[in-house]
Amino acid sequence: MALTIDSQAKPVPAPPWRRLVAIGAVATTLGGCVTFTPDGGMSPVSAEVSAAIGKDTVKIVSSAEASAVQSRVKALLTKPLTADGAVQLALINNRGLQAEYNALGISEAAFVEASLPPNPVIGVERLSTGGSLDIERRVIANILALLTLPARSDIARTQFEAARQKAIEATFRTAAETRRAYYRAVASRQTASFLEQARVSADAAADLTRKLGETGAAKKLDQARASSFYAEVSNELAQARLKVSTDREGLTRMLGLWGADVDYRLPGQLPGMPRIQTAQQVEVEAIRKRVDLIAARLELDAMAKTLGLTEATRFVSMLDGGWRGNYERSTVDGVRESSSPRGFELEIQIPIFDGGEVNVRRSRETYMQAVNRLMEKAINVRSEARAAYLTYRGSYDIARQYQNSILPLRRTINEQALLEYNGMLIDVFELLTTARESIATNVAAISAKHDFFIATVDFETAIIGGGSSAGSAGEGPVVTAAAEGGVN
Template identity: 70%
Template sequence: MAAIALRRHLAAPLLLLLGGCASFTPDGGMTPVANQVAGETGASVLKISSTEAAAEAQARVAALLSRPLDARAAAQIALLSNRGLQAQYNALGISEADYVAASLPPNPVFGVERLSGGGELDIERRLAANLLALLTLPARTEIAKSQFEAARQRAVEATFRTAAEARRAYYRAVAARQTEVFLESARRIADAAADLTVKLGETGAATKLDQARASAFYAEVSSTLAQARLASATEREALTRSLGLWGADTAFRLPSQLPRLPGRLRSVGHVEAEAVMRRTDLIAARLELDALSKTLGLTEATRFVSLIDGAYRSNYQRAGNETLRPSGFELEVQVPLFDLGETKVRRGAEVYMQAVNLLMEQAVNVRSEARAAYVGYRARYDIARQYQAKILPLRKIINEQALLQYNGMLIDVFELLTTERESIDSSVAAIAAQRDFFLAEVDFETAITGGGSGRAMVASAASPSAESD
């Protein structure tokens, strides 16, 4: 009867605790991540956790690879194929499992002991549970929930970073290819100039000095072209790694030149406020700090008692013709004679203040990064626009006039070749300036939303956890 009464008394609290337990989401917590990424970038994400999901991702990648890539398609392919990003999604699933586990009551321990001898029989049944873990269950659940929310923001940040790195690699690869194509054209011109100078030398119209200068010009352009080819191959491989492609998929096609500069820049009223409000790494750091605060509160609440075990005992004893069924409770409390919990409280306070200081440092850095990125974005645009609107058109005029003067025998081969060399340098610099603008644009976006190359906060370096044992 005592056992029945005990079960009745425990049934209601257990049902209440089980009702508050967290449950697994169908997609491992990915829905909020997908919604936030789609809202910020317009791209879609997919966690590859089955053969069906893998087949879907491959089909979507194949469709994007069927035409020449642009920056948007490159970012989308990376979100579908990059396995490093998938590992970040696995980390989110691990955090969800920890959250669900933290919301569950501690498992009871059931033991049976049987002793016999001399005509006596003693059977002991014991049901034990960690009562302190049960009492601190709501607090530990809240801590795990904050950590899970922080893990979601880290997954979003990893997604932004993967997309940004793919776009950067795309712009570098296209710029390297455009430079290579331009220098191939320049080498053909240098080759023709060298051949013409040799023929003029045979007729006496060009000196040996003129011939040597033309040949040196051709050799220098050829050397620069070889370096450009190396850079083009290297940047393409970097893009391939960023996209997560291999096998036949590495034969993707790139456009022959970078996109045109936009007609005007995007204006942002308060870049600092936007960054502080929207940066995913800063949001994650705040959530991690909240979890640390709750952990410290739990540590202070349990500083004097770190172990309470409760047990229900029910025995069956038989000696001769006499049978006894004694039952009762057992309570085990750890007595803090030497450690009164001060070490845990002091450690928790230092860990919390460490996280506070790191968060404040990160907030300062975020503001500075946003300002610097915006300045770089505007400056790179002005530089690239200067090349497109003024320097290259002027170089074209200079080349045309130099050729006319050479044909009129007003300048020699040296001046003509010098003019052509300067024109080549300006064209290569213009491609680099255009590339740098698009890279600065990516940096500006990531400085506002997150996923850039800035140093992330190490709020979880001290391994926040609720020590209840």
């Protein structure tokens, strides 16, 4: 239902263009001046990424930047990739990450749009019936949109800051996933290389046993066991080679490579074990640094501001004001007459059926839903940080135990078993059993080392964000501030 009020004004009003200038001046005063940043909001993202993980990131927006990135990619591929080199390559060449940066640019456009006043509407109407002519001119501005412009601009600014944090989180996530893919690919390659050596030894043992069988020095059972051992190792090698191919493709996708660039080189084995990192109050660090929590806090701030705006305008859902000028011409008894009545028009929607309570209740429930999800996420983040550190420390101890104790003992067992076999103290069955156990132990040692490096990545992402569980779809906005104050 709309109420229209017309008022005649005797003084000649100012021309419409002057009213447009006045409206623009008022809107500028209310909303302030917001312009696009030169880099689409990427400077804070690049600074945070560089400070946290020591890597560069870039948003490709021109052919020159694309050429520069391609040249850098070629330079990184000239030598075998390290874990850090793979991460750096992914941060500048992964197209999925570039799409996240485009989302940041879209958010900036929404922020600039929200800070601009609504465009006025100019209407001209011409009616001619019989001998009369009626020309109506209108200039209409959304007064409610002008009055709420500062609040809407502030909300959009907060949402833009949240989008920045999400872009940082996406960068951390790309870096973490690339490291995981790198360690998987290298560990698979190392396992396949070890099994290749084991197969050579198994082949030699099977060939020797077969020759001994031809002379009668080896039983048929021993020949069958040696041949079976060779076949089993060959089958394990085939499985390992398949895993090498699939894990390498997973890394290739993270690096964003195709064509001739997919022939990059990887080292033959995982790097040496680093020194263990000591950490204190890991959950406090996670609550303070996790970028997904920072983004959620900003989203909740924006939601709170939106709720305040909803309550402030609950009784006025449409308020338009404007200037109207009519020109009428008619012919009476052959004499042409004209008049130009002037006035203004104001339309207000009357809240008879919906007094705004629906929007207010919806906003309050949405806000409390976000707060409760925050509390859940804050507890989960603290637990994730503790669990990630325990896994990191435990996997380090396991991998060290393999390197310092189990593998040296296994080498001693292999040497002694070979000596006893040569001295005819044990048979082929015991020698082959020892070889099988040795292969299993070495593969397990590689796997333990791989698990440690993956745990290192998981521990780092549990502190700064970008892990597999951070920012998962379906979670509503949550906030760090409430977590710090309400969850102990």
